[in-house]
Amino acid sequence: xxxxxxxxxxxxxxxxYFFLLPxxxxxxxxxxLPVLASLALSFCRWHIFNDPxxxxxxxxxxxxxLHDRDFWFYTYNTTFLxxxxxxxxxxxxxxxxxxxxxxxxxRAFRMIYFxxxxxxxxxxxxxxxxxxxxxxxxxNYVLSKVGIQGPSWLSGGLELKWLEKLGxxxxxxxxxxxxxxxxxxxxxGGYNMILYLAGLQGINPELYEAAxxxxxxxxxxxxxxxxxxxxxxxxxxxxxSLIGGFQGGFEAAYVMTEGGPAGSTTTISYEIFNQxxxxxxxxxxxxxxxxxxxxxxxxxMASWRYGGRVVHYx
Amino acid sequence: MKQRALAxxxxxxxxxxxxxTQSKEAGKTVISYTRWGDPAELDSTKELIxxxxxxxxxxxxxxxxxxxxxxWQKMATAVVTGTAQDVWLMSASYVEQYAAAGHLLDLMxxxxxxxTFHEEDYFPHAFDNFTYVDTSGGKGxxxxxxxxxxxxGKLYAFTRDYNCSLLYYNKDHFxxxxxxYPTDDWIWQDLADAARKLTIDFDNDGIMDQWGCQGANxxxxxxxxxxxxxxxxxxxxxxxxRPGSSQLYDAIVFNLDLLYxxxxxxxxxxxxxxxxxxxxxxxxxxxxxxxxxxxxxxKNLWDISLVPLQYKNSRRTTGGGGVxxxxxxxxxxxxxxxxxxxxxxxxxxxxxxxxxxxxxxxLKSAAYSDDFLADFDRPPKSSxxxxxxxxxxxxxxxxxxxxxxxxxxYSRQKMQxxxxxxxxxxxxxxxxxxxxxxxxxxxxxxx
Numbered sequence: 001x002x003x004x005x006x007x008x009x010x011x012x013x014x015x016x017y018f019f020l021l022p023x024x025x026x027x028x029x030x031x032x033l034p035v036l037a038s039l040a041l042s043f044c045r046w047h048i049f050n051d052p053x054x055x056x057x058x059x060x061x062x063x064x065x066l067h068d069r070d071f072w073f074y075t076y077n078t079t080f081l082x083x084x085x086x087x088x089x090x091x092x093x094x095x096x097x098x099x100x101x102x103x104x105x106x107r108a109f110r111m112i113y114f115x116x117x118x119x120x121x122x123x124x125x126x127x128x129x130x131x132x133x134x135x136x137x138x139x140n141y142v143l144s145k146v147g148i149q150g151p152s153w154l155s156g157g158l159e160l161k162w163l164e165k166l167g168x169x170x171x172x173x174x175x176x177x178x179x180x181x182x183x184x185x186x187x188x189g190g191y192n193m194i195l196y197l198a199g200l201q202g203i204n205p206e207l208y209e210a211a212x213x214x215x216x217x218x219x220x221x222x223x224x225x226x227x228x229x230x231x232x233x234x235x236x237x238x239x240x241s242l243i244g245g246f247q248g249g250f251e252a253a254y255v256m257t258e259g260g261p262a263g264s265t266t267t268i269s270y271e272i273f274n275q276x277x278x279x280x281x282x283x284x285x286x287x288x289x290x291x292x293x294x295x296x297x298x299x300x301m302a303s304w305r306y307g308g309r310v311v312h313y314x
Numbered sequence: 315m316k317q318r319a320l321a322x323x324x325x326x327x328x329x330x331x332x333x334x335t336q337s338k339e340a341g342k343t344v345i346s347y348t349r350w351g352d353p354a355e356l357d358s359t360k361e362l363i364x365x366x367x368x369x370x371x372x373x374x375x376x377x378x379x380x381x382x383x384x385x386w387q388k389m390a391t392a393v394v395t396g397t398a399q400d401v402w403l404m405s406a407s408y409v410e411q412y413a414a415a416g417h418l419l420d421l422m423x424x425x426x427x428x429x430t431f432h433e434e435d436y437f438p439h440a441f442d443n444f445t446y447v448d449t450s451g452g453k454g455x456x457x458x459x460x461x462x463x464x465x466x467g468k469l470y471a472f473t474r475d476y477n478c479s480l481l482y483y484n485k486d487h488f489x490x491x492x493x494x495y496p497t498d499d500w501i502w503q504d505l506a507d508a509a510r511k512l513t514i515d516f517d518n519d520g521i522m523d524q525w526g527c528q529g530a531n532x533x534x535x536x537x538x539x540x541x542x543x544x545x546x547x548x549x550x551x552x553x554x555x556r557p558g559s560s561q562l563y564d565a566i567v568f569n570l571d572l573l574y575x576x577x578x579x580x581x582x583x584x585x586x587x588x589x590x591x592x593x594x595x596x597x598x599x600x601x602x603x604x605x606x607x608x609x610x611x612x613k614n615l616w617d618i619s620l621v622p623l624q625y626k627n628s629r630r631t632t633g634g635g636g637v638x639x640x641x642x643x644x645x646x647x648x649x650x651x652x653x654x655x656x657x658x659x660x661x662x663x664x665x666x667x668x669x670x671x672x673x674x675x676x677l678k679s680a681a682y683s684d685d686f687l688a689d690f691d692r693p694p695k696s697s698x699x700x701x702x703x704x705x706x707x708x709x710x711x712x713x714x715x716x717x718x719x720x721x722x723x724y725s726r727q728k729m730q731x732x733x734x735x736x737x738x739x740x741x742x743x744x745x746x747x748x749x750x751x752x753x754x755x756x757x758x759x760x761x
Binding site for chain 2 (some may be wrong): 047048049050051052133134135151152155156157159171258260261262263277278279280
């Protein structure tokens with residue numbers, strides 16, 4: 001083998017590069033170039049109608065960003081929606097544990113739980129619009145069966161007077177909670193569940209057998225075998241969810257709420273879109289995008305650095 | 315090895331060659347056309363374009379239809395990158411923005427040179443939203459456009475159809491409750507009185523089964539009585555009431571009264587469906603004429619009337635022609651483009667538009683023809699006079715400016731808080747003024 005590679009290596013690699021070329025050229029033209037252009041734009045002011053060409057303004061966009069109260073509110077919205085991540089992961093794990101048991105029609109169940117992931121995103125969002133309808137929606141119907149009169153989930157809210165004393169807007173909308181619940185439903189049975197399933201099936205059954213011999217309970221086995229053995233999977237899912245969470249919320253805001261009521265469902269990604277296509281501010285939109293990148297980058301780095309300690313690698 | 319590399323290169327060459335389009339149809343002019351619309355409109359557009367190409371065998375038109383939501387993102391990107399279509403559909407709300415940035419061709423030279431063009435063939439004010447003069451005197455890079463009457467400036471778009479709002483009412487509901495039908499001289503109070511009688515809880519379970527009206531559509535009410543969202547001279551927002559200019563505020567307060575004082579319109583927490591008029595849950599609704607085709611799905615008998623005015627002697631105003639065609643300033647075939655524009659506002663296209671019910675033709679002969687709303691049995695033919703009266707007898711007020719959709723989106727969102735009862739109408743008006751003025755200052759560079 002070594003012999004052949006030395007002789008004919010250049011041929012193979014040249015041919016290989018040719019095969020890489022289409023993808024590489026595509027990546028350079030349609031990904032790397034726009035990304036670099038947006039980095040340049042983030043230091044410019046460019047109202048796409050009123051400024052004929054981008055005007056260099058240095059760090060002004062980023063200074064504006066730091067003082068933009070709306071932007072921080074949208075950042076708060078984004079992080080609030082991410083509170084659902086641990087719950088969603090727990091649900092995924094629970095589903096995976098159930099599906100890992102030898103129950104009847106296991107394949108059918110796996111398919112059913114995976115279905116939201118392969119369905120068209122927009123169709124699901126429209127479905128949830130109907131589910132959340134305060135009058136005829138399934139959600140409030142179920143609540144009414146247990147004696148709760150459900151609110152208008154996507155537009156209504158509660159006025160908490162005591163918040164006013166703290167200098168915070170007293171209006172608390174249900175919309176964020178509603179989107180979080182929706183996110184749980186969409187996310188629990190998706191890729192995270194599949195990853196957990198794969199993780200579970202990769203655990204050496206001998207470990208459980210040994211535990212059985214020692215008389216361990218189900219909880220002991222989960223606590224001392226399953227959970228540590230799954231920690232790389234958990235860590236991976238957590239990082240990916242973190243990244244996805246910061247970039248998320250666009251589809252729901254675009255299709256369901258227009259980012260409202262009162263901006264309560266506008267996330268960072270929807271704000272980027274708004275700045276560009278509603279306010280025509282290409283420069284400022286790029287600044288937000290790069291700020292978002294920096295936040296995600298730093299958080300991911302920090303997670304690798306400090307989160308790695310709790311991960312158990314076999 | 316070299317041979318193999320050559321073979322790969324040859325393959326690549328073939329692929330690349332295959333990608334280039336063969337647009338040179340012998341000696342013909344190729345132009346592109348884009349519009350927003352739903353799938354049904356795509357079909358009718360294709361038919362019209364086929365007709366156009368039959369009449370103009372020297373021109374080939376490529377058509378592209380996208381949804382309203384995606385359309386403006388697409389056009390913004392297209393003009394910035396210089397790849398916009400030759401002819402496109404334009405909303406009055408965007409004309410100034412695109413024209414000031416130099417993306418639209420002045421159509422006045424074409425109009426002047428066209429012997430078949432007669433202004434009186436069109437409804438009044440059909441061109442008023444599209445005519446501007448540049449008052450910047452060449453200072454700055456973006457033109458400072460002021461809206462002027464037709465023929466007094468440059469024409470940046472050629473009118474296609476009219477928006478007009480109507481009061482739709484469910485006759486079955488009125489008959490059952492013994493309430494007399496709306497008349498053309500109704501005022502707001504008449505609307506509220508009738509709506510209260512039509513708000514009924516049939517089974518006495520505490521939940522209303524029928525609402526008198528679906529909110530009052532404050533912006534329509536205001537624009538029918540001369541309420542201007544921004545002052546066209548000072549370019550300042552107009553929501554906070556001042557002596558002699560309180561139409562917007564009055565319309566907002568009236569809508570609030572319908573919700574909470576008269577309790578005859580569903581408040582937000584009821585979450586009434588968009589087409590509650592079709593399902594028979596509301597008895598009256600104020601909406602654009604384009605809803606005629608959708609409301610024909612209703613099982614009830616219904617009719618139309620003029621939008622009620624605030625007082626008996628209020629003047630009736632209109633926002634003018636709403637949708638038009640523009641020619642991109644970067645076009646290589648302005649003459650072919652102009653022929654297409656004329657065709658799309660000509661007799662054949664206008665009759666097709668009238669038949670579709672998506673809006674009202676600007677061409678009088680099409681609006682008065684048998685084709686107008688031919689496929690719909692409601693409203694009755696005798697009520698078309700309501701529409702004509704609206705178009706012929708209203709005074710024009712300018713409605714649009716740069717950033718229109720941006721500040722209107724803000725006011726719509728702020729208004730949600732008013733309907734929820736969280737913010738008072740006056741406070742909301744003040745913050746809308748503040749935000750709108752900020753957007754306008756930013757847009758016109760007067761910050």
